[in-house]
Amino acid sequence: MYSKPFPQSIAEKIIGKPCVSDTVGESDSTVLIFEDAVLKIEPTNCNANHEYAALRWLQNRLPVPEILDFAQADGQNFLLMSKLRGAMASDRIAESIEETVKALADGLQQLWRVDISDCPLDSTLGKRLQQAKYNIENGLVDTDDFESETLGENGFADVHALYDWLERARPSADLVFTHGDFCLPNIFTESGKAIGFLDLGKAGIADRWQDIALCVRSLEHNICTFCALPKAEFLRAKNLLYAALSISEDKEKLQYYILLDELF
Ligand SMILES: Nc1ncnc2c1ncn2[C@@H]1O[C@H](COP(=O)(O)OP(=O)(O)OP(=O)(O)O)[C@@H](O)[C@H]1O
Ligand SMILES: [Mg+2]
Structure with a gap:
């Protein structure tokens, strides 16, 4: 679980909102699920950077989460996205x-x-x-x-x-x-x-x-x-x-x- 402070732009959008931590994923990412948003935190690496690039390219091409914010700090990628229904x-x-x-x-x-x-x-x-x-x-x-x-x-x-x-x-x-x-x-x-x-x-x-x-x-x-x-x-x-x-x-x-x- 990620324990350091969140980058400011991300913190402004999530602090004080209730969330649960996902237990399905097996990678070294932390996934926090809010009522209508999801924050995925993972070490900055090719895979994490590629995921952000893919999400951007796929907006309006396929049903993927909308990007609400993205930041990099302390060697981590913070991807705040909309929560999928279904x-x-x-x-x-x-x-x-x-x-x-x-x-x-x-x-x-x-x-x-x-x-x-x-x-x-x-x-x-x-x-x-x-x-x-x-x-x-x-x-x-x-x-x-x-x-x-x-x-x-x-x-x-x-x-x-x-x-x-x-x-x-x-x-x-x-x-x-x-x-x-x-x-x-x-x-x-x-x-x-x-x-x-x-x-x-x-x-x-x-x-x-x-x-x-x-x-x-x-x-x-x-x-x-x-x-x-x-x-x-x-x-x-x-x-x-x-x-x-x-x-x-x-x-x-x-x-x-x-x-x-x-x-x-
Ligand atoms: N935008 C979203 N909307 C709804 N649920 C989500 C969203 N993002 C992540 N989740 C939930 O969190 C789980 C883990 O997310 P994701 O697959 O992106 O993480 P991961 O750590 O890379 O997992 P993996 O072990 O598959 O590599 C998903 O299977 C899903 O249940
Ligand atoms: Mg997965």
Whole structure:
């Protein structure tokens, strides 16, 4: 929890207002939720700066929070934004897999409709692999968070072997606008529609499967682990997603983008 004084322009807008601290996010950010605003405080780094840039570029292009204020102090970014209505897809999935998957497909299609011809946000593979390398070299990769099969007997020997494989196995690119961390807690939904996108530190131009892959992985975590439903329910959700998007599974890209995300 952040304990130093807030920058003045931010303090003026929040002091004395009741708030709760979010417990969903796993990163080293602090998220304070007010009645109609949210303050996200995180160390000033590429990801946090990129999130602010992405939010600015996406205003009026996609349903993202409105920027109410932004400040940098003491090595931290302070992003004050409007509070999204609706609920996280992860809070909806237990109620209805069909409706939640429909909303996620709608979210992906909204992203793909964004015109990328003048988009300054580059999240293509070259850039992502550079960041992955930086994360490895600076001890920012937490192997405790890895999927169980990534390292070990049937997986990679270590993070360096994983990185080398990712460099060698780069798939061809089908570029669209991507969220970059399309997991269920980052997508707000209502009545089968995506009505808000959050956590945009990796948003930008990338391959379509960047988002599809993390969506599939997040569906599996939410359905099988958090809701403790049988694997068949996850497979049903995955097929519903592909049907709603009129695509078939690209196994190679699905695996590639899930493995790439291990290094973030
Ligand atoms: N503008 C907003 N409106 C409503 N809820 C929000 C908003 N911003 C953040 N939240 C809530 O706080 C949670 C964490 O926010 P966010 O995903 O931006 O933080 P994070 O620390 O980067 O999380 P992660 O672990 O996913 O990286 C969200 O899943 C959501 O529940
Ligand atoms: Mg998040």
